[in-house]
Amino acid sequence: MDLKLTPRQQEILDFIRNSLEVLGAPPTRAEICNAFGFASPNAAEDHLKVLAKKGAIVMEPGSARGIRLVEQLGLPLIGSVAAGSPLLAVENQLGRVQLGNQLFSPRADYLLKVRGNSMTHAGILDGDLLAVHKTNEARNGQIVVARLGDDVTVKRFKKTRNRIELIAENPDYENIVVDGPLEIEGIAVGLIRNGDAL
Amino acid sequence: MDLKLTPRQQEILDFIRNSLEVLGAPPTRAEICNAFGFASPNAAEDHLKVLAKKGAIVMEPGSARGIRLVEQLGLPLIGSVAAGSPLLAVENQLGRVQLGNQLFSPRADYLLKVRGNSMTHAGILDGDLLAVHKTNEARNGQIVVARLGDDVTVKRFKKTRNRIELIAENPDYENIVVDGPLEIEGIAVGLIRNGDAL
DNA sequence: CCGATAGCTGTATAAATATACAGCTATCGG
DNA sequence: CCGATAGCTGTATATTTATACAGCTATCGG
Known part of the structure; x- marks a missing residue:
């Protein structure tokens, strides 16, 4: 399960990377919406689910800012x-x-x-x-x-x-x-x- | 404002560092309580306030996991x-x-x-x-x-x-x-x- | 034209989280 | 002995946050 990302999904992933670097923590759904101009938190949720399914991130269920980049997971x-x-x-x-x-x-x-x-x-x-x-x-x-x-x-x-x-x-x-x-x-x-x- | 930390405060700071490394995100108050056996989330809150006052961390008000290490802030x-x-x-x-x-x-x-x-x-x-x-x-x-x-x-x-x-x-x-x-x-x-x- | 998929809006809600207030004990310098 | 400080308990609450459900549009391979 390590399929290719669409350009949009890549953008989301890059934003998560950037958030980790700039803020020192993964973004919330709301922050993703804000950055991309989404009106619904579900837009972010959907993207995260896809990224998780494709193996780019891991989501910590129920945890705030529970997004982990697999690449830096080891x-x-x-x-x-x-x-x-x-x-x-x-x-x-x-x-x-x-x-x-x-x-x-x-x-x-x-x-x-x-x-x-x-x-x-x-x-x-x-x-x-x-x-x-x-x-x-x-x-x-x-x-x-x-x-x-x-x-x-x-x-x-x-x-x-x-x-x-x-x-x-x-x-x-x-x-x-x-x-x-x-x-x-x-x-x-x-x-x-x-x-x-x- | 860059006073010395007490041993206990140093432990808390180390735990935050460890959390960032292991989890990829700063800890919540609850997680700090759990790690140190505190019964009250306020114990963690107090420690964080002191660490912030002493300049070791910066707290993002209202943000989940809003603890930033000044040392890696640059x-x-x-x-x-x-x-x-x-x-x-x-x-x-x-x-x-x-x-x-x-x-x-x-x-x-x-x-x-x-x-x-x-x-x-x-x-x-x-x-x-x-x-x-x-x-x-x-x-x-x-x-x-x-x-x-x-x-x-x-x-x-x-x-x-x-x-x-x-x-x-x-x-x-x-x-x-x-x-x-x-x-x-x-x-x-x-x-x-x-x-x-x- | 059909179904699948990407990418989104809009609404709702349970749970996670930050954080205030009140108070208690032990230690320590004066 | 006093006051300050560190370090905690216990309780409460407003926000933040994750996340489900329903539905909509555009694209694309067949």
């Missing part, structure tokens, strides 16, 4: 996950990393900053950024981001006839035999290592 | 001025230039992109950015930004016993003898020339 970088909070909650985000998500396959939805050494033998070191594809299903042998109660962990997924195990790729760490509620948050599709860690 | 760059519109109207702004306003004295309030060659003999070329201090009063010999009806022009100010003249510093252009309404928008306090024009 992938959210998730830090340490606060107990019980949704992985992608704003409070867990360290920022965004400018990175086309077509770099990985399947598509990366976010980056997770890895903490600890439980996966070092799989080449995943402390501080690495793990590119994660959001999904609820994992196949045997895949490296998953899993939630066990309040904890979020990165491990290798192993499913046998009678149980599910989360394998630590480091003999110093113990594998986890799942007995409580397990939720797959996503599967690893890539890795980025910052120069600092090399 | 000086507004005014392009061609639409007939009849206020000089600093958003529609006239080409963007902002990162520039401490203490560079000039008196303080520069905005930059005006000069159009035309009527001041070339004063070293003001087409395309130059003129740093302007906002004021209604000009002294003899100062270079002023003046409004004559719908037109905004840059000229040297000359006041004699019985009339006011706007002098063009280029023999190819004619001086303007003021007979209609004249409004001084500001006086030139500096000049910036972009590499392109050299």
Whole structure:
């Protein structure tokens, strides 16, 4: 979903860019109307919907000035996950990393900053950024981001006839035999290592 | 008015910075409350008022998410001025230039992109950015930004016993003898020339 | 001529948001 | 001990804002 924009739609997009630069915030529908001389706020709304459908912007539902430019979105970088909070909650985000998500396959939805050494033998070191594809299903042998109660962990997924195990790729760490509620948050599709860690 | 911030106030400011980076827009009062665990939106309001008074932010009255960081504000760059519109109207702004306003004295309030060659003999070329201090009063010999009806022009100010003249510093252009309404928008306090024009 | 699409007007409304007023506690310099 | 200030709770409200619904015109490929 990344179709070409009509000239008019391009103008709207440019206005949003300009608003971000000049005002420091995205415009409201009313401001768009004002800038283009629209008599109805719905004219702006329609344009925004099209821009969203075409993948140029993302709209934060119900939020004032909730227009985000996809081009400057990049992938959210998730830090340490606060107990019980949704992985992608704003409070867990360290920022965004400018990175086309077509770099990985399947598509990366976010980056997770890895903490600890439980996966070092799989080449995943402390501080690495793990590119994660959001999904609820994992196949045997895949490296998953899993939630066990309040904890979020990165491990290798192993499913046998009678149980599910989360394998630590480091003999110093113990594998986890799942007995409580397990939720797959996503599967690893890539890795980025910052120069600092090399 | 640029006093030191308390640690708490610094935290609030950092949160605003973070919100701009992560969300792409300034936070609402409610979001600040949420992030810091405040029970009352007024706690956020108070902090913002202090930050505004101390010069760290500027608040757009009545506007949703109307918090601007002064540090990334720079000086507004005014392009061609639409007939009849206020000089600093958003529609006239080409963007902002990162520039401490203490560079000039008196303080520069905005930059005006000069159009035309009527001041070339004063070293003001087409395309130059003129740093302007906002004021209604000009002294003899100062270079002023003046409004004559719908037109905004840059000229040297000359006041004699019985009339006011706007002098063009280029023999190819004619001086303007003021007979209609004249409004001084500001006086030139500096000049910036972009590499392109050299 | 038809249906789809772009681009708009006009109206309405629930929810988000800014922001005022009143008051309370802890700290700190004098 | 006093007054000022920082930092907050709690309540209330006028605006701003997002956004739905209904409908209209012009263009364009078939």
